Amino acid sequence: MQLPLNALRMFDAAARHLNLTRAAQELHVTQAAVSQHIRNLEERLGKPLFRRLPRGLALTDEGLALWPVVAQSFERIEQSLQQVAEPRPREILTVGVVGTFAIGWLIPRLGQFQQLHPYIDLRLLTHNNRVDLAGEGLDAAVRFGDGSWHGTRADMLLRAPLSPMCTPALAQRLRQPADLAGQTLLRSYRMQEWEGWFTAAGQPAPLARGAMFDSSLTLAEAAAQGAGIALLPTRLFEHMLRQGRLVRPFAQEVDTGAYWLTHLRSRPASAALQTFRHWLLAQLQDENASANPPLPGIRHQE
Incomplete structure (x- = not known):
């Protein structure tokens, strides 16, 4: 069954507002036009979609069944049109991140990255330092170790004593x-x-x-x-x-490795990955260069 798009748009607005006047104001048409389109739609369907009340509308069972489908369809159309209208396509970047680095460093800074690079759709998958770049379809992975993983390029991000x-x-x-x-x-x-x-x-x-x-x-x-x-x-x-949930009873540390950004040498780095890599390294270089305040939570030995 083919139904007029304008009538479905009028139905969606009326169903959201349950008021013909407000639906007409949203669509910049007259109340009579909204009412006429809805009546035409009901005639084609052979079912009433609204009950007319003294102070508004109420959806019938048929209207309640139809409205979610219509609303979701218009939402998907709008999203697709926005994507088509964007001046440049979005790039998907899938990165596996060891959970400690994700919580302790990356997530607090994600807002800045997304603001700087809105066209990169970053997808983070956390792991516990065991990761298979090829098998899991990852563009890159942040992991902890000595930087030696077969077949990968590794950029050191930060040491973590x-x-x-x-x-x-x-x-x-x-x-x-x-x-x-x-x-x-x-x-x-x-x-x-x-x-x-x-x-x-x-x-x-x-x-x-x-x-x-x-x-x-x-x-x-x-x-x-x-x-x-x-x-x-x-x-x-x-x-x-x-x-204050944790404290450091002693200042002594031991260095056992570092966090690295890794990706397969056999797969050329995409533009999105190169952007993410440059951002990570620049952020950490700036942080390492700035004067570090005394670390919190140390109880100095007497």
């Missing part, structure tokens, strides 16, 4: 690194991290018996809820330190 973090109450019982030996040390899947930190602190490493986590985000949350002491990248958990 690790430092112990725990609740303020637990930190009060810690005066020197040796005090950690009697505490629950939460672990990531990178087993050597605690050993490396104790070596840097000049202490023998105790046996870590705490729970093991595959994500620094869950590791940090466990520490914030008092489950033990976590070894975390300070720079990416400054928000939790400022909130």
